[in-house]
Amino acid sequence: MSERTTHESAPSSSLGDSLARGWDDRGDELPPADWGRRPGARRTGTVWLFALIITAMAFGHAWFSDELTGQAFLAWATIFTAISFQAMPFLVFGVALSAALVAFVPTSAYRRFIPDKASYAVPVAGASGALLPGCECASVPIAGSLIKRGVAPAAALTFLLAAPSINPIVMIATAVAFAGQPEMVLARFTASLLASVVIGWIWVRFGRTDWLRLPSQSTTPGASSWQVFRESMLHDIMHAGGYLVVGALAAATLNVMVPREWLLTVAEAPILSVLVLAALAILLSICSEADAFVAVSLTDFSPTAKLAFMVIGPIVDLKLIAMQAGVFGWRFVVRFAPLCLVVGLLSTFLIGALIL
Amino acid sequence: MNRIAQGLTLVLLGAAALTSTVPTDLYLNWVKAGFGPFLIAAGVVMVVLGVLVVVAEVRGEGDTSKEEEVAPATVAMDASGRNTGEVHGHDEGHDGHGDDGHDHSRAPWVAWLLLLPVLAVFVVAPPALGSYTVESTGGSAGPPPRDEGRDSKFNDALSEAAPGEAARLDIQEFVMRAWIDDEREMADREIELTGFAVPNEEGEGWYLARLQMACCAADAVVNKVLITDEPAPETDSWWTVRGTWVEPEGDLYDVSEHEFATEEMEEVTDPPDPYE
Structure with missing residues (x-):
């Protein structure tokens, strides 16, 4: 049984390490030969594949790095890397926090803090979004783990929307960017919180649980908290992280390809300009902690249009859509993203008319 | 994507984050200087997590791992399957889990894309915008x-x-x-x-x-x-x-x-x- 594959040509007895022993024992114990063979061969294959990838990267680094001179390509690569790296600490932080929620906080703790009735839980969740400093990359996995822990989906989704929109860091960034315009900070806070809570209530009324695809909580009985923590973190990084890269690819492509002058031609039209900046927020996928600085630089647009940019960006954007698809599934995203967009825009127009 | 691939991907991604911050200043081409410490922390976390996952996997531990000692083993299967012990019981546990929770232990294809930032850092090393x-x-x-x-x-x-x-x-x-x-x-x-x-x-x-x-x-x-x-x-x-x-x-x-x-x-x- 030990010479099952060509890769493992050496007799297992000579390999004293636990690695080989693990494979051999597995093969010996499983009745059909095929079952034992596949995981072992696949694992060896995986290791070879990564060895190949690393070697290829080394050659690529040596040979191609200086050849890559296309200006547009390099600008694209810079923006792609920038979005990925900027989101990475937030992703790791969010994933660690959500894994800690799953592994170390007992379910009863949530019962105590969050009202049972979903329609009361929604505003509580919205307000508590103001406490978590982080951007949208962090809040997606956290919302996922809240739902897994029995928090009403509508409340968890409200938290998902509110946390990146109204947390203290975002508010400070907005105040710094719009120095001398405190009404913009107030408008952003109100419009974002209003949109999050209304979306939560709409979800309470019309949302269906089967639209949400959450992985079954596969806590092995007897697994220690640290194992649960590790497994939960791995799972979330792989899902949310993979889609984060998809979002970064799309956003970098649009960032390089859509010339800003196109935008300026529509800046004068009252309603259209709001829609254009909302669309720009979706496409650019800028982190919610930075979007105020971009909004303030779009000087030709009306204050309401800038507000739309800052209200829509944290609740709907390409990166977020891709990450939500990874955590909750596409059936959820095709309903949730349009809902967020419509409610976010209505809230923007309302608050814009009242405050700005 | 199997668990070894997931672990190795995390190690590479963490290595990319660390390479661009610690020995070089590459990260300044992409993000604000203030991100440096956070990128280092994220890189370390990813490398450690990746290594733990790979180690647990090559030892033939499915979801039960070497951190068992942190909490007392509550189920007989865990106690018997402790690292070098009887791998038999352990394997059953692993495969039994793999059948009902495949969604959990295997990552979707999209996770392979996490190698793109690695590729970007090590091969392209994108310069600052100019x-x-x-x-x-x-x-x-x-x-x-x-x-x-x-x-x-x-x-x-x-x-x-x-x-x-x-x-x-x-x-x-x-x-x-x-x-x-x-x-x-x-x-x-x-x-x-x-x-x-x-x-x-x-x-x-x-x-x-x-x-x-x-x-x-x-x-x-x-x-x-x-x-x-x-x-x-x-x-x-x-x-x-x-x-x-x-x-x-x-x-x-x-x-x-x-x-x-x-x-x-x-x-x-x-x-x-x-x-x-």
Whole structure:
């Protein structure tokens, strides 16, 4: 049984390490030969594949790095890397926090803090979004783990929307960017919180649980908290992280390809300009902690249009859509993203008319 | 994507984050300097997590792992399957889990994309945005909203410099003053700016430009000044220029380009942080 594959040509007895022993024992114990063979061969294959990838990267680094001179390509690569790296600490932080929620906080703790009735839980969740400093990359996995822990989906989704929109860091960034315009900070806070809570209530009324695809909580009985923590973190990084890269690819492509002058031609039209900046927020996928600085630089647009940019960006954007698809599934995203967009825009127009 | 691949991907991704922060300053091409410590922390976490996952997997432990000692083993299967013990019981546990929770232990194909940032860092090593971005962005963003109540004081080197002393300004600060400083404090003052050269496609002269970044390169904003009294240097080369602001006539707010009269200019090696 030990010479099952060509890769493992050496007799297992000579390999004293636990690695080989693990494979051999597995093969010996499983009745059909095929079952034992596949995981072992696949694992060896995986290791070879990564060895190949690393070697290829080394050659690529040596040979191609200086050849890559296309200006547009390099600008694209810079923006792609920038979005990925900027989101990475937030992703790791969010994933660690959500894994800690799953592994170390007992379910009863949530019962105590969050009202049972979903329609009361929604505003509580919205307000508590103001406490978590982080951007949208962090809040997606956290919302996922809240739902897994029995928090009403509508409340968890409200938290998902509110946390990146109204947390203290975002508010400070907005105040710094719009120095001398405190009404913009107030408008952003109100419009974002209003949109999050209304979306939560709409979800309470019309949302269906089967639209949400959450992985079954596969806590092995007897697994220690640290194992649960590790497994939960791995799972979330792989899902949310993979889609984060998809979002970064799309956003970098649009960032390089859509010339800003196109935008300026529509800046004068009252309603259209709001829609254009909302669309720009979706496409650019800028982190919610930075979007105020971009909004303030779009000087030709009306204050309401800038507000739309800052209200829509944290609740709907390409990166977020891709990450939500990874955590909750596409059936959820095709309903949730349009809902967020419509409610976010209505809230923007309302608050814009009242405050700005 | 199986668990070994997941673990190795995490190790590579963490290595990419660490490589671009610790031995090199590559990360400054992409994000604000303030991200450095967070990137290092994220990199360390990913490497550690990846190594733990790989170690657990090659030891043949499915979801039960070497951290068992942290909590007392509550189920007999765990106790018997402790690392080197009877692997039999362990394997059953692992495979039994794999059948009902496949979704959990195997990552979707999209997780392979996590190797793209790794590829970007190690093979492409993208440089800071430069003249291409300035040219394709076209005109500057435009003046900030006029705010009558604004405190007329500027917090920059010019307000601190003694009269007659040269003030070193960011191009962003220069552009800001040139647009909104109705007192025209910059007039006739010697000013020093640092940036990279960008050819002017539409008219005479060239631009000294610098990108301003709030968070990462995706939100970079162009600031540039027009220089007409020196021949255009090589595109993307970095220069420190000394000179004065060419004071425009009429309302500052209507100015579309800010001109700079140079007295001397000196080529510089790339500043460590290419953004302002």
